[in-house]
Amino acid sequence: MGLLDKTTGLLRDMGQITGNVAGAMTRPLTAPFTDPVIRLGVTGLSRAGKTVFITSLVANLMDRGRMPQLRAAASGAIRTAYLQPQPDDTLPRFDYETYLAQLTASDPVWPDGTRQISELRLSLKVAPSGMMAGLQGLQTVHLDIVDYPGEWLLDLGLLGQTYAQWSAGALKRAQGRPLGDAYLSQVTAVYPAAALEEPTARALAAGYTAHLNAARAAGWSDCTPGRFLLPGDLAGSPVLTFAPLPDGDHPRGSLGREMARRFESYKKNVVQPFFRDHFARIDRQVVLVDVLGAIHAGPRAVDDLRTAMAEILTAFNPGGNGWLNRLLQGQRVDKILFAATKADHLHHTQHPQLTAITQALLREARDRADYAGAKTAAMSIAALRTTVEETVEHRDGPLNVVRGRLLDTGRQAAFHPGVLPDDPQQLLAPARAGDADWGPDRDYQVMRFAPAPMTLRPGEGPPHIRLDKAAEFLIGDRL
Template sequence: MPLSPFDPSGRVPILRHKDKGHFVLGRITDGISRSAETAISGVSEALFEPVIRLGVTGLSRAGKTVFITSLVANLLDRGRMPQFGAAPRVEAAFLQPQPDDTLPRFEYETHLGAITGAAPHWPASTRAISELRLSLRVRPSGFLGGLRGPRTIHLDIIDYPGEWLLDLSLMGKTYTEWSEATLERIAHRTQAEAFMAQARAEDASLKLDEPRAQTLAASFTAYLQEARAAGWSDCTPGRFLLPGDLAGSPVLTFAPLPKPLEAPRGSLWREMDRRFEAYKSRVVKPFFRDHFARIDRQVVLMDVLGAIHAGPMALEDMRRTMAEILGAFRPGNNGFLTSLLLGKRVDKILFAATKADHLHHSQHPRLTAITEALLREARDRAAFAGAETRAMSLASLRATIEETREHNGATLDLVRGTLLDTGKQAAMYAGQLPEDPNHLLSPARKGEAAWLNADYSIMSFAPARLTLRPGDGPPHIRLDRAADFLLSDRLG
C-alpha cells in the first residue's frame, strides 16, 4: 500500500497501513528526518546564532544553584568580572525563553531574590534538571571584527544533579556485580547498619513479596539520604534521592542483596534484577540520550572543604566518585556513550572546589592544589580523550570577609560572617591546609579513621546583606576566571 502524503508540518511521512514492516519503515524515516533537522539546526546555529551548551553539576551541597544564579547575574552586569577576557566585547546580555519546551526553566529570578533580598538566604538545592538561556550580543574580535558587526551568541545552561551523572557507572554492571560492590563498600558505615541488617537477613530466593521489596527499597533509600548528609559522595542510584514523578514506582523499588544459591523465576532476586535493568534502560539511558549528549562545556562543582572536614574516608570516597563522574566525559572508552554521542565530546571541563570564602585567600592555592591532586587520575583520562580540563577554587557568592587576629602568640588569618543557624557574627579559622596534598590523600587512600596531628573545622555561613552598585553583579571569588575558561574562546 503506498505511503500517504506528508503531514501538515511537511516533515514526517504518515503511514496509514497497520503492517509492522510499514511501522518500522516509518520509525526509520522519522529518525532520518529528525537527524536531518538536527544537523540543519546545528549548521544554522554555527553560522548565524551559535549556541554554547554549558552543563552544571556537582554533588549535594556543592552549590550548583548559587553558581548558576551568580554566573548569570555577573554576565548580565559585568562590573565584577575583570578576569573575564571576553567582557569588553559583550555589548549586551539578556535572558530569553529557553529552547527546550519540555524542561523546567531554571528559576533565576527567585534564586537571585533569595541571595540579594533584605533577608538573604540560600536558595533551594537542585531537585531535577532545568535550563536557562542567556543571550549575549558580542562584538567580534580580530581584524575583520569591525566589518562583520555584532552577533548574538546563546548560552544555554543545563542544571542537573550530580547524583544522576553518577548513575553512568551502573550501565556496565549487572545487578549481581552492583549488589556485591555496594554491600562491600557500605558494610562498615554507621549510616548503613539498619539496611545491612535487613539485607543480610533476607532470603532472596523466596517468592517476591511486594511489601517486603518496598521495605527494602525504603531502607536503602534512607541509608542513601543519611550517607549524603554525612558527606559521602557515592550515593547511587541517583533517582532514589531525587525521584520526582518516579516516586513509588517499581523502577525505584529495588536494593542490593546478597546473591542466593538459587534464584528461581518469580523470586525476589529475579525481580530485583529485572528492576535494576529497567532502571538503567528507562531512567539512566534517556537522561544521557536526551540531555547529556547535547552539552559542549561542563562545570563539576565539589565541596572539597566539606569532605576534608568529614575525614579521610570521605575524602577518598570523593576521589573515587569524581573519577567515576569523569567516566561520563570519556565516551571513547564507553560503548554505551559512544553510540549515543556519535563522536561528540565535551571539550572543556572545569572542576571547581566551592566555598573558597570559608578560607583566607592565603590558603586558596593549597585548596586548588588539593583539588588538582584529588582529580589527577580522572583528569589525566579526560585529557587523553581530548577534553581540556582545569581545577580551580572559587566562591560563587562571597559570604565572608577576611581579618587577622593574634591568638596565643600566633597570627591567624580568619574569615568572618553570619552563622547560618544562629544569625550571629562569628570568625572562623578552618585549620592550616597542608602545602603537600599527599599529606591528606595518603591517609585517605589508607582508610584512616581521622586526620593525624590536624584538625579541620568548617562553619555554615548565611549570605551577607548586599548593596550592589549599578553594573555590578553579586560578589564572588574567581567566578570571572571560571567564565573566562569556559566561554571566552567561543565569544570571539
C-alpha cells in the first residue's frame, strides 16, 4: 500500500471516530426526539391471566430484585423505571395501580379480566454499553404495553373465510362442546331460505353466544367471533346478530343471506379496524396459554388449543396473503412468546414437562401454519406465584405437591394435579385422534388458587416463576 493510500485510510478512520464521538456527545440533546419504543402486545386464551401478567411485569421492572435472568436488570444497566402518560390518548389506560393494590392487599384478590383494549407506558433509563458508553448519557427506552383480549386475535382467521366456510367449521366444532348440541338442535328448527325474521336471527345469535361462553368456560380456545364473548357497546347490534347456518341456496331477503351479510359486515367494521389501527403497530408479542386448563378439559380441548395456536401464528405471518399484507402494511412482529401460565400449580419437577408440551403444541402449530418469520419461543411461567412446594407421604411413597389458598373456600390445601408425561406425544396423539378422555391411567385435575398474601422487601416486585426469563426474550435485546 502506498503512502497516499495509508494517509487516506488513516484520515477515513479518524473521521469515523470523530463522527462516533460527536454522535455520542450530541445524542443526549436529540434523545427526546429519538427515544426507542418497544410496543409489546399482551394477549391470552381462555383466562390465561393477562391482567396479572402485565401488573407483575411492570412491578418487577420497577423493582428488579427478582429479575436475575433479565440481563439489563442483573447488570445494573437499568437505572430506573417509571410510568408515563401513554402515547395514545384514545385508548383506556391499563389500571396498573388498582390491580397491584388488589394483588398486594392484606386479603388479596384476583383483578377482573381483560374486556377491552388498554395501554400503559413504562419508561426505563438504561446505561449504554460498549466502547462509547463513557461518552453517552443514559438512554430512555419506552415500553408501550398493549393489552387486548385473545378472542379478538383469533378473529383474524375469519378474514380469510366466507360465511359458508366459517359456518361449516363452527357447526362441526359445536358437536360435543358445552351447549353445542343445544345450538345444533336450534338450527334444525329453522329454514335458512325462509324470509328474514329478526326475532329468529336474535334467538340464533343468543343461542350461539351461550354456546361460545360455555365452551370458553370449559377450557376450549377457538371460540369465535370474539366480540360475541366481549360485545361492549356493540351488544344487540346487527353486526353481532348472526350465527352459523348450513350451506345452501339462500335467496335475497332470506335469513341465510342476511346472516352472510352481517358476517361480512363484522369482518369489515369490527375485525379489520382493530388489526389496522392497533395490531399492525405491535413489534413484540406474548400469548398467554392455559395449557393445564386445556389438559384438564380433555384431548379435544388440547387439539382445539393446537388449532388456535396455528391460527395465531398465521396472524403474525402475513406471508403471501395479499389482503393481510395490505391490512398490516407490511409490518411483522419479530418476536412471539407462547407462555404456559399457572406453572405454580405444579411442583417444579414437572415444569420441564409443561414446557415440552407447550413447545410441541407450538411446533405443530408452526407446521400447520407453514410459518416462517418471527422468532418464537415457548416456556412455562407464573406471573404471580400463589403456592409453596411440599413433599408429603403417600401410600405409594413421597409425593411432590403444591400448597395454596383455595379460591372458593379460602382454606389451605395441598394439591397434586397428576403426572404429566415426559413425551408430549402421549397427550398430542389422543388429542389429534379426537379421543373423549385420557383413559383410565391418566387423571389431570386443576385447582383454583387465590393470590397469597405477600410482604415485599424494598427493591423487590411480586414473586413469580420465570417472568424474568420471559422479559429477557421479549425485550432484553432492546435494553
